[in-house]
Amino acid sequence: MLSKLLKHEFKATARLMLPLYLVLCVLTIVDRIALSIEFKGALNVIPVFATFAYGLSIVAIAVVSFVIIVLRFYKNLMTDEGYLMFTLPTKSHQLINSKLLVSFVWNIASILVIILSIFGVMATPDRMDLFRDGYQMFISELKQEFGAFNMSLFLFEFIVLMIVGLINNILIIYVSIAVGQLFNGHKVLGSFAAYIGIGTVIQIVMTVLFITLGVLFNKSFSESSSVPQIIFPITIGFLLLTNVLYYWGTDFIFKRKLNLE
Amino acid sequence: MSAILECKSLSKKFTALTALSNVNLTLERGRIIGLLGPNGSGKTTMIKLLNGLLVPTSGSILVDGKLPGPETKKIVSYLPEKTYLPDWMKISDTIEFFQDFYPDFDSKRANEMLERLHLDANRRMKTLSKGTKEKVQLILVMSRNADLYCLDEPIGGVDPAARDYILNTIITNYNENATVLISTHLIADIEKILDEVVFIKDGNITLHASVEDIRSKEGKSVDTLFREVFKC
Numbered sequence: 001m002l003s004k005l006l007k008h009e010f011k012a013t014a015r016l017m018l019p020l021y022l023v024l025c026v027l028t029i030v031d032r033i034a035l036s037i038e039f040k041g042a043l044n045v046i047p048v049f050a051t052f053a054y055g056l057s058i059v060a061i062a063v064v065s066f067v068i069i070v071l072r073f074y075k076n077l078m079t080d081e082g083y084l085m086f087t088l089p090t091k092s093h094q095l096i097n098s099k100l101l102v103s104f105v106w107n108i109a110s111i112l113v114i115i116l117s118i119f120g121v122m123a124t125p126d127r128m129d130l131f132r133d134g135y136q137m138f139i140s141e142l143k144q145e146f147g148a149f150n151m152s153l154f155l156f157e158f159i160v161l162m163i164v165g166l167i168n169n170i171l172i173i174y175v176s177i178a179v180g181q182l183f184n185g186h187k188v189l190g191s192f193a194a195y196i197g198i199g200t201v202i203q204i205v206m207t208v209l210f211i212t213l214g215v216l217f218n219k220s221f222s223e224s225s226s227v228p229q230i231i232f233p234i235t236i237g238f239l240l241l242t243n244v245l246y247y248w249g250t251d252f253i254f255k256r257k258l259n260l261e
Numbered sequence: 262m263s264a265i266l267e268c269k270s271l272s273k274k275f276t277a278l279t280a281l282s283n284v285n286l287t288l289e290r291g292r293i294i295g296l297l298g299p300n301g302s303g304k305t306t307m308i309k310l311l312n313g314l315l316v317p318t319s320g321s322i323l324v325d326g327k328l329p330g331p332e333t334k335k336i337v338s339y340l341p342e343k344t345y346l347p348d349w350m351k352i353s354d355t356i357e358f359f360q361d362f363y364p365d366f367d368s369k370r371a372n373e374m375l376e377r378l379h380l381d382a383n384r385r386m387k388t389l390s391k392g393t394k395e396k397v398q399l400i401l402v403m404s405r406n407a408d409l410y411c412l413d414e415p416i417g418g419v420d421p422a423a424r425d426y427i428l429n430t431i432i433t434n435y436n437e438n439a440t441v442l443i444s445t446h447l448i449a450d451i452e453k454i455l456d457e458v459v460f461i462k463d464g465n466i467t468l469h470a471s472v473e474d475i476r477s478k479e480g481k482s483v484d485t486l487f488r489e490v491f492k493c
Contacts, residue, residue: 001331004361011354012347076347083345087312088362089334184276256316260309 001090005098013068017106020061021113027054028120058114065110069103069170078181082260092254103170150228157232164239171246172198178253202242263326265290265409265440266311270320273306280306281464291437293454296444298461299491304444308413312339325408338407342414344394348387352380352397359401371404392419403430410441416450428454449484458483460490
């Protein structure tokens with residue numbers, strides 16, 4: 001059943017994302033050409049406009065990727081469309097899974113597409129050499145700072161942190177929307193209030209946690225190895241814990257407290 | 262075989278009001294049943310409970326002997342009083358959607374009905390009028406081979422000609438073991454197709470009888486009886 005939910009979720013979102021990717025692709029080519037030609041006089045505005053349009057399309061992709069997280073969840077599950085979705089022969093957590101997975105994939109895809117397109121506009125053999133040198137310098141500096149083992153650990157944890165962090169950003173929105181629909185008649189307002197409330201509580205808990213840890217590990221915190229060995233693992237653990245709480249909370253509300261208008 | 266719907270001391274309270282209080286009701290298979298009551302009497306609450314969109318405060322509701330969940334949703338075909346199809350979908354998308362999620366969906370039947378009502382499957386939902394959207398929803402719901410059809414105000418928004426067609430669709434499109442539960446306050450229009458009626462008032466079931474009994478014992482039509490019982 002999850003595969004069918006995923007299929008239809010992709011179908012509902014691809015119609016928004018794919019045209020934007022196509023626009024970015026076209027503007028990448030246009031901008032690349034515009035920047036490579038020497039214009040004279042007033043025609044100089046052409047590369048300026050091309051770059052501006054290109055930048056705008058990147059912003060559009062970033063915004064729509066975020067909006068998809070919020071709107072697909074809210075509109076498809078909490079408004080009249082919820083009557084369709086919640087009477088499908090599925091479990092409520094499968095609805096959450098399908099939305100979460102599809103939002104996650106689009107956000108990762110958008111990041112990759114934007115990076116690729118920046119290369120598409122900028123990349124020349126000279127610049128690629130420069131980029132390669134910069135990258136190698138970055139890695140060797142990391143190695144110097146952390147040592148080979150801690151550097152690999154650092155990079156691995158960094159990627160895990162990005163993934164868990166993205167899921168965290170999505171799930172806090174889901175749980176806020178789910179909490180918001182408990183407020184009859186003020187569902188959107190309730191969602192914003194829930195988002196701010198939950199966010200504030202998490203910030204406070206995290207601050208207290210790190211101050212406590214700072215006192216406990218006083219000495220080792222000043223060493224660079226504490227990042228991959230203490231700070232990152234604890235942050236990842238904390239995010240995972242909140243992810244579980246957000247997910248569970250959303251599913252609990254769907255199962256026990258659903259109240260569609 | 263267990264009854265298609267069984268409510269046992271079913272209650273649903275919201276913060277400000279009691280929508281259903283201690284309802285006991287058993288509906289058998291193969292019947293067309295009208296769930297009749299004025300606005301705010303608890304009809305929609307009961308239908309939402311049986312579709313798992315609400316959870317009872319106390320008591321239980323069983324569909325085919327099971328609590329509402331994925332298994333009961335497979336055999337219940339539900340028409341809410343909302344226009345619940347995403348507006349970006351074409352009619353053909355909605356048919357594909359139902360076909361993917363409900364194994365009992367008969368797309369051939371759906372397409373035949375679309376054709377008879379002169380609805381173009383390539384139209385998008387957002388271009389349709391409210392009444393047309395309701396027709397599309399009813400076609401989808403009635404194209405399933407379900408055990409229980411649960412229609413919440415199915416004829417409220419459509420014109421009388423379409424109303425007749427829809428009622429005709431309801432009678433001709435369900436199999437003998439299926440039950441159709443229709444909630445409405447437009448009784449005169451549907452009286453002729455009903456086998457049984459359930460009167461609901463302020464969250465209580467005040468009457469559950471066959472239409473025949475009402476006619477022979479009371480000597481009046483359901484519509485007349487309804488107007489007497491629910492006189493303001």
